[in-house]
Amino acid sequence: MRCLRNLLVVSVGFASLPLSGRLAAQTFPTDDPVIRAMWEQGMGAGSQVETLAQALMDSIGPRLMGSPAYDAAGDWLIERYRSWGIDAEKRAYGTWNGWQRGYTHVDLIEPRVRTLNGMMLAWSPGTSGPVEGAVVAIPASVTTSDAFDAWLPQVRGAFVLLSFPEPTCRPDESWEQWATEASFAAMKEHRQQAAAAWATRLRSLGADLAGRVERAGAAGVLTNRWSAGWGADKIFSSQTTQVPSLHLSCEDYTLLHRLAERGQGPRLRVDAQSRDLGPASAFNVVGTIPGRERPDEYVLLSAHLDSWDGASGATDNGTGTIMMLEAMRILKQTYPNPRRTIVVGHWGGEEQGLVGSTAFAADHPDIVSGLQAAFNQDNGTWRIDYIRMQGFLGAGAHFGRWLSALPGEITDQIDLDIPGVPETGGSDHMSFICVPAAGFRLQSSYPDYRQYTWHTNLDTYDKVVFSDLKNNATLAAMLAYQASEDPERVPTAQRTLPTNERTGQPQTWPQCRPPRRSPGE
Numbered sequence: 255m256r257c258l259r260n261l262l263v264v265s266v267g268f269a270s271l272p273l274s275g276r277l278a279a280q281t282f283p284t285d286d287p288v289i290r291a292m293w294e295q296g297m298g299a300g301s302q303v304e305t306l307a308q309a310l311m312d313s314i315g316p317r318l319m320g321s322p323a324y325d326a327a328g329d330w331l332i333e334r335y336r337s338w339g340i341d342a343e344k345r346a347y348g349t350w351n352g353w354q355r356g357y358t359h360v361d362l363i364e365p366r367v368r369t370l371n372g373m374m375l376a377w378s379p380g381t382s383g384p385v386e387g388a389v390v391a392i393p394a395s396v397t398t399s400d401a402f403d404a405w406l407p408q409v410r411g412a413f414v415l416l417s418f419p420e421p422t423c424r425p426d427e428s429w430e431q432w433a434t435e436a437s438f439a440a441m442k443e444h445r446q447q448a449a450a451a452w453a454t455r456l457r458s459l460g461a462d463l464a465g466r467v468e469r470a471g472a473a474g475v476l477t478n479r480w481s482a483g484w485g486a487d488k489i490f491s492s493q494t495t496q497v498p499s500l501h502l503s504c505e506d507y508t509l510l511h512r513l514a515e516r517g518q519g520p521r522l523r524v525d526a527q528s529r530d531l532g533p534a535s536a537f538n539v540v541g542t543i544p545g546r547e548r549p550d551e552y553v554l555l556s557a558h559l560d561s562w563d564g565a566s567g568a569t570d571n572g573t574g575t576i577m578m579l580e581a582m583r584i585l586k587q588t589y590p591n592p593r594r595t596i597v598v599g600h601w602g603g604e605e606q607g608l609v610g611s612t613a614f615a616a617d618h619p620d621i622v623s624g625l626q627a628a629f630n631q632d633n634g635t636w637r638i639d640y641i642r643m644q645g646f647l648g649a650g651a652h653f654g655r656w657l658s659a660l661p662g663e664i665t666d667q668i669d670l671d672i673p674g675v676p677e678t679g680g681s682d683h684m685s686f687i688c689v690p691a692a693g694f695r696l697q698s699s700y701p702d703y704r705q706y707t708w709h710t711n712l713d714t715y716d717k718v719v720f721s722d723l724k725n726n727a728t729l730a731a732m733l734a735y736q737a738s739e740d741p742e743r744v745p746t747a748q749r750t751l752p753t754n755e756r757t758g759q760p761q762t763w764p765q766c767r768p769p770r771r772s773p774g775e
Contacts, residue, residue: 260534271525273760280757283658283659283660284659289659289661289735290355290479291587291742292585292588292731293728295583295584296727296728297724300587300766302583303723303724305480306576306580307718307723308715310327310629311567311715316562316563316566317559317561318560318562318563319558319602319606320350320353320531320601321350321352321354321534322354322531325535325572326418328559328600331579334541334579335582336581338586340543341541342541345537345538345540347614347769349379349534349771350533350772350773351534352530352551353509353531355376355528356521356526356528357525357526357527358374358500358524358525358527359468359523359524359526360500360526361523361718363521363523365513370503370506371502371503373463373500373564374528375477375490375493375501376490376491377492378492378494378499378528379497380498380499380528381498381524382399383525384523385523385524386522386523387413387473387474387521388519388520388764389412389413389415389522389536390414390415390514391514391515396459396773397455397458399458399460400460403460405499406470407470409467409754410470411473412761413473413474413476413500414474414475414476415476415477415511415514415622416475416477417477418478419474419508420480420510421444423504423508425482426482445711448615453667454594458718464499465493465495466596468495469497473497474494474498475494475500476502476507477500477507478501479501480506481705481708483702483712485711485712486705486710486712487504487710487711488497489500489564489710489711490562491691498526500524509518510522530707531645534588536610538599540600540614541758542595542596542598543546543595544595545594545595545738546593547593550620550624551624552596552597552624553592553626553738554596554629554686555578555582555596555626555628555734556578556598556629556631556682556683557571557575557578557610557631557632557682558572558574558577558601558604558632558681558682559602560601560602562605564709564713565707565710565711565712565714566713566715567706568707568713568717569708569713569717570633570634571604571632573631573718577723577726577727578598579598580724580731581734582596582598582732584731585731585735588731593738594736594737596738599611599614601614606770607767608681608685611682611686612766612767612768613769615685615689617769623691623693626744627692627693627694627744628692629730629734630683630700631696631726631730632682633681633700635638635698635703635722635723636700636719637667637698637699637718637722637726638696638697638725638726638729639697640669641671641694641695642670642675642694643694643698644675644676644677644693644694645674645749645750645752646673646744647749648748649672649745649772652742652744654670655736655740656732664723664728664732674750676751678752678761678764678766683695685709688766688767690749692746696733699724702711744769
């Protein structure tokens with residue numbers, strides 16, 4: 255759960271709001287017709303979040319940076335925006351590795367036949383047809399880098415197991431609920447000792463084990479990164495450049511490891527397809543509703559469009575993408591002539607280190623210098639319930655005014671952290687905080703997000719909670735409206751610094767990283 259430190263204002267659903275503003279969806283704390291119209295568009299029959307989410311997450315699917323699906327998602331966003339009368343375009347800032355996933359078939363063929371739950375990692379080479387080979391584990395007797403090099407001839411033509419074999423693929427919450435205290439404690443102690451011994455041995459073997467077995471002629475490498483939940487595994491990028499990097503589910507990986515270390519002769523048949531497409535355009539999708547009075551001041555809505563591709567990229571960050579897309583539709587319907595220019599940014603390469611938003615901030619100093627507020631969302635489904643003021647001492651008063659005009663159904667669960675401290679990591683709002691500019695994260699509670707959907711093979715459409723996604727899109731539209739109409743700029747000159755928890759001394763303000771224009775930078 256979130257930790258609210260330096261919290262001076264809590265629950266900005268406010269007990270001070272009129273009671274009628276907190277009881278029914280048809281009542282509001284103000285008579286503002288725009289707020290009422292936004293509610294009808296976002297929370298009523300006008301909502302389009304389910305239709306939009308289904309098209310993006312089911313039909314286009316995961317949006318790995320540099321993939322044809324990422325390019326198609328950009329085209330789809332632009333088509334949606336233009337159909338609503340919003341100017342939108344791709345803004346390129348460099349290139350990335352172009353790659354397209356095909357199918358992955360992994361079958362155990364000895365000592366018995368079983369189709370395994372596995373897939374290539376992102377940017378992995380394929381097999382050019384079915385390949386068969388033995389499965390080998392690094393022997394326990396191999397404990398030094400020299401011994402590893404001496405053993406390497408054994409991997410030629412084989413699939414090599416390189417990850418820690420989990421003692422159990424049953425989540426801890428299941429053990430805690432159903433096991434005896436003694437058996438749960440014994441399992442945890444055994445797992446901790448085994449994992450520590452494995453990590454120590456890997457360090458002694460030296461760096462780049464995957465590259466070394468690949469160069470020694472292995473048929474492929476096998477890994478697992480279990481997410482400590484039922485059937486949940488993290489799917490990241492390939493460790494190899496010439497042979498497949500294959501991720502197997504927790505139990506299928508440990509099955510192979512048990513067979514291999516006990517000398518029971520496991521063999522695989524692997525047929526994995528992928529295409530290396532060479533350099534691909536790296537771009538953001540940017541849409542604009544021009545301001546009528548202060549066109550050189552900006553309100554920015556943002557979320558990253560790219561995802562890992564182990565599933566559908568639904569809660570990371572399909573929900574953020576749809577939230578901001580729908581918020582812009584609501585704004586165009588109800589507030590077509592904003593006081594300040596409203597910009598939406600769908601960033602590329604967030605998963606590779608805030609690549610797209612960092613490049614946008616560097617390429618558009620006019621927008622950054624004129625930024626009234628940036629609202630970013632990137633952490634799964636559930637309602638927005640926490641907004642940190644990021645150390646900007648004057649921001650809390652603005653948020654207090656903005657939220658006090660919104661229906662209690664939206665604000666009652668929101669906590670403001672005032673003044674808060676600037677984050678030192680996180681998502682794309684950091685590309686603006688470091689300037690420093692008024693960048694804020696609209697954060698949802700995510701007790702099971704990191705375990706079950708964040709970067710996993712389970713991040714699919716069915717995990718989206720649409721009542722909350724409607725709420726979040728409506729909130730984003732209303733905040734953009736309030737920030738646009740605010741007669742005053744959000745001040746950023748007066749700031750509080752983060753504190754080193756170990757020494758108690760102030761730290762420096764977060765520094766902007768140089769923009770990356772290609773994978774090698």
